[in-house]
Amino acid sequence: MKHLFTILFLFLSASVFSQTKVSGTIKDASGQPVAFANVIFKDSQEGTISNEDGRFYLESDKTYTGVVFSFIGYTTQEVDLTKRSTYTMEIIMEESASSLDEVVVFSGKTSKKDNPALDILRKIWENRRQNGTKKFKQYSYDKYEKLEFDLNTIDSALIKSRVFKGMEFIFEQTDTSNITGNTYLPIFINEAVSKVYGDNILNEEKEVLQGNKNSGFDNNQTLIAFVKDLYSEYDVYDNYLKFFDKAFTSPLSRTGIDVYNYVLLDSAYRGNKWCYNIVYYPRRKNELTFKGDFWVNDSTWAIKEINLQASKSANLNWVREVYIEQEFEVLNDSIFLITKDYFLSDFSFRKKEEARGVYGKRTTLYDNYVFDIPKDKKFYSEQVDPYQYEVYHRPDEYWEQNRMEQLSKDEKGVYKMLDTLKTVPRFKALYNIGATLASGYYEVNNFDIGPIFSIFGYNEAEGLRIRLGGRTYFGQNDPWRLEGFGAYGFGDDRFKYGISGKWLLDRKSRLTIFGGNRRDVEQTGASLTNTNDVLGRSLASSAVISVGANDRLSRINLTTAGFDVEPLKNFVVRITGSYRTLESATETFSIDYRVMEDGIFTGEIRSEIRQPEIEVGLYYTPKRKTSGYGVERTIINDGDFPTLYAGYTYGLKDVLGGDFEYKRLQGLYTQPWNIGGIGRLLSTVEVGTTFDPVPLSLLNPIPGNQTLFSLYNTFNQLDFYEFVSDTYASLHLQHNFGGRIFSRIPGLRNLDLREVIGFRAVYGEISEENKALNASNIVYQAPEDIYWEWSVGVGNIFRVFRLDFNFRGNYLDNPGARKFGVTGVFGFSF
Template identity: 35%
Template sequence: MMHRILYLLLLIASSVHAQLTLKGKVVDEFDNPLPYVNVSLQNTNFGTTTDDDGRFFLKTKKYRGTLEVSFVGFETQTIRVNQKTKYLNIVLKEESDQLDEVVVISKPKKRLKKKENPAYKILKEVWKRKRKLGLNKVSHYQYKKHTAIEIGLNNLDTLFLKSIFKKNYDREIKQVRYDNDGINYYIPVYLNENVTKVYGDNTRAIVREDIEAEKEEGLGAQGFVFDRMSNTFQNVDIFRNNITLLQKSFVSPISSNGFATYDYVLYDSIVENKKKLYNIYFFPRRDGDLAFQGNMWIADGNYSIKKIKMRVHPSINLNFVRALSFEKEFEVKNDSIYLPTRNAYDGDFTLVDKNESNKGLTIKKTVTFENYLLDHPKPAAFYSQKIEKIRPDQFQRDSTYWTEKGTIAPKETYNLIQTVKKKKKIKNITGFINTIANGYFNTGLGIQFGPFWTVFANNQVEGFRTKLGFRTFKTKDDRFRMNGHVAYGFKDKKFKYGLEGRYLLSYQPRIAVGLGYQNDIEQLGSTLLNTTQLLGNSFGTTALFNRGDNFFLSKVHKIAANFDYQIKLNLHVGFNLTHSRIRSASPAHFSTSYLDNQGKLQSNIVDVSSDVYLSYTPGRFVYGLGVERRFGRNIFPTFVLNYRRGYKGPFNGTHSYHKIQFKYAQPILLGELGLLDATIEGGKTFGEVPVALLNPVPANQSFSLVKNTFALLNYYDFVTDTYAATHLEHHFNGFIFNRIPLLKKLKLRSLLTFRAAYGSISDANRAINDGVVNRAGTANILYNTPSKMYYEYGVGIENIGYGNLRFLRIDAIWRSNYTPPNGSFINPTPKFAIRIGIRPGL
């Protein structure tokens, strides 16, 4: 019995001693240690990974087995091991893998410190070199760029397609591509391709781009919306610390401050064309931060970006945006220069929410780069010359060119667009999209009606007002455009109207002329500076709901002409001539009369004036080649300088005066802190003029927010002939609310506002206006001025709404201590107010 017990104890002891303990190191063929290599015992749950030095330690109850050592990009090694195996030196051989391998990596649950994260060492090298690599390392360069922009309807089911193709469904369905989900379908409706030659001179920081060829197909002619949506994808420069997208500043994944925004995971390294590439995944630290999610491949040695895939994180709510993704590829040349080879941008837009079952709009932009030629300079004068597109058909090429060159989009896509653009249902859908975007209804007869948001209004003079606007529109590049309106007031029972025509005299240089006629009511106290607008369009007469009573309206009978000359892109000089007859629209409450040189009261104002203006908007994205152009929603400064001269005598002009005004607006991106939108304006009037020609500080008695106006002033609260004003709005873009646990789920964004005005009025102008009474015999305006700075400040919440429809904004506004003179105003001036703003997404 005892020997059996002793034998059993020996067996137990031997089994315990039989546990397998393995140590070792994994290196590549160049004896470089490989971190994060998978080391496991086959057919067991025992495994580990190597540390930063490529070392591993593995202990298991097994006493023999097959050790498997694997790493993406290397050949897998299998080694028979047993109790006698003590220390292993394992060499992995590289194999040729493709970058497109599908790998799913999740955000790490525990955030590593910088020095503990192996990705940090690699990114530090990227930061050091990112401004020293690429085309900046050569003195001169040239290449060819081929761009394709495709817009289509996505997430379509067979029922929808059958309603389009009907009897031809079985034949046409063979041309229709599947959507990204591989289940539903996608139909292209618009396609534009162009080929451009690019020449760069780094010694003088000059880039010349010459369009070589262009072609367009589809339903893009009804309006500018497809152009605007296409231009959502401007060049996304990942090498800048911050990337501007949809007027918001996103932190680049290779920003030198990226670790404050992103979590990084070094997943693996692979080999492509005998070059080792590190694969790093990145995730926003906080949901809702303006950041991307994706991965990038970084070349070993020179630490340049070989390829990057990234998308806007789903937690970020952008109006009408369901998804945005970006992909960039680079060629690493001579171990020191990276050259872009391909960019691919993809946007998915929906009207209501991000639900994957909803139909939406897809925008695809693909750019390929080829024929690089480095350090072959051309004459210096060559780089300063430019071949600009000035006519819509200027660079159209015949089919022979495109057959030889080839197109990015396949021939089947063009054929499908030619088919579907004739379908009534597709026309209705694209027409609806254009209507929502620009407010005009297309009749198909060369005339559009709108905008629909000015159809109804209300004020004390006209009562309920209805307005029908229209414009001619054949294509977005019309050389001639006419627009006008007819309005009717149900209280004064009078029709008002206006008509304006503009014509592009010359494409190069770009010269446009305009002529307008108006007989309507205007709120002259709602804007300070206007240059090219010939017809009055003040919000004071277009608002449906207003605070208090407003009788400070003027009847304006005007003829105006405009001449505009483009010196260069975004730099314009112009000249206006205006003849206006102005009188009060409500003499019983508001008088525009003045005292003449003999002290007699005059009610007839005839303003004969000329304006010379200079407008400069560097960096503004401009599209459209017709007389009416559109501007992208990118970040750019604006500077406007205007000089007006009033003439007494010619054409019965009643006043001689000089007026100079300026405005400077500068949006400032502050990285993750958001966007500061700053405006400064000022002006001075020389000469004696009536109230209708002075400068009221722009007030706003509507319940909506209007840019560069004061929400807690009444019209004509402040009347000046010398003024200065500033308007500051800081949009935090989620920087604050995303850090508050309960609020971050609501996807709201905060903002701060500050507005101030300072001004004065001369004794001479006060003398001819002060004391003028209305028909009721009461003092009209006492000409109070903001001689002590008047200001308003507020806090707001924006991005309010549901799903993708988040264009509402609510501000709480306070003002400085200000007491209007007794008897000079009809309405009390509020000290606090809540105002609502609406801001479209694209």
């Protein structure tokens, strides 16, 4: 979501008027809206249908003298046009007496029995896997994709606002959307030409980018990739279509009859194929559904044309409209292949018609299909250089030859106007503000100051804490980066710091070396899976408000050095050497341990740990998408791919004064699941064991949570160090229903709230040898009976907040056990 705030400050340009425009509402004699009526320019095939409120908008580059309105059961009307633009038309349609005896007009909820539209829908289900590229063993095709952003709802108040002072020239010409009827101004465009290869036997697909051109963002692949992922590929034949991290029920879904009404509206030739026209619309409000119509062939039962418009009442944040059109062509009298896909979304902070926002449009064209030419599996596994200079700098002649659709005049204007706009000082200021809010860093020459959101903090060791940091930044594809911070605690009167650096040595294998040092106060044991990230810091260490005594903090001096490499896409091997010293940061917390030599306790007790380690980590993130090719890459589809980690750590004794020798194995598996129309589940399994005796600071405390924030992969009703283990296995489940339950409750359905449930469980053991080493003020207890807790939450409060009610399942007799608690979390989501 952070990129959406930047969109409002993107580069602006001008556009031109269309030749004929009409809009208005269609009603019957009683004043009720007529939904899904046909609106067609006279003597043409250019038309649209009215929405569920009877509203329509239609435009054309050509000049027409009339509009024809028709619908089954009503008399066809023809209205003359006396001027180029005719808005706020009100059409009253009269019932046709001659057709009432022959046609059944469906309204409201349609029956699931004796409905010819449902008979056709069942035929589609039976044949849906026999169409498209799935019909062949292998396939390839050319793809042209055009992405565009437009500032919409342009009016005089916006043009005269102080925000655009000095930039009024960009409003000299605007255009009007044929979907929403709102005025808009194009502000960004990106074009891409690709070659796509696929193998249905190997279940592999590969897209090779051959050309990319955009208006003013030559070096911002992050924004471009983010937009592309926003409009990820989909198949209308699937039961659920995923947009904006939400699963919409497809009108062609096998479960569609439970959430849609279907009406057989018409039958006619579409091209040279006889097709049926079916209109569909939601049975209930507030669900993730569409409205629209589709044309289906009468023999292959393949879709010829389809349009989908998200219901305005759908539980979707920041998006006012979603509209999709797809067209298919016949390959050999029976197989239909997609040739055009158009996707429009209207982003806005409010859903009211007059609210301003930003259109996001994607037009994808497909051509030159070739089938059954196999390529070996190695072809699909070979990595392609994510950035090639010539791909992003193709000459104009290349685009003239490879565009499958010519740019309109307003789209061409985006390229021309940009250079002028970038010279306007006020625009530069607006863009810098947006970039700072989006990234959290403020750019000064080649250095970023931040992150600005972590300047202030508080904990019981440091009291009020002030932190100021920064990083080098010459561009998103920097081959090296330095980063650091300085912090001061007014409670302990101490200065802390951290500095790190990394350098990409080989772009193809992504061989990277890194190192750094940090002296700080930290809540160790805040997560089960260890990390040696020099600049990492958990929220538990700086939460302003906490539950109970949050004093179990340590002073850490951590130095690391290592390298990682990516031999296969999204598979990373990392080797890290580290050295750290640990001691308590408060007088009320102890990490003391008994000293043992040759298996015998010496009677000495130490309060400081010095420990070098070598760690080998394997990271696999299939389906992860990134942008950029520098030492740091931006993850585009964060939270939308599985993560697997396996790590082996070896502790060194008597090397650099190391206190302990030990071996540790750890594993983690996180998987998000889109479960049809009932929401999204996030699951995590963690396991680990330490084979040799070690003191408290080197064990695996079960991560409690004494903050007021809901922290995933922690236990909200546990205190820090309440359970300590050397062997553990944990499970975390969190399911978001997306408002499916609340949408059925009167009084709640219009609030767009979302239901979230959670379950957390952990099993652990602690050896007698580890207990014998302990000289701290922490009493070791492992959850051998499997500790568990559960939660219910209400999300999407004011669109940015979730409130969780947490319940402890067992170990209720532990001293100070918290049986119930309330936590919350802020976040932006669609």
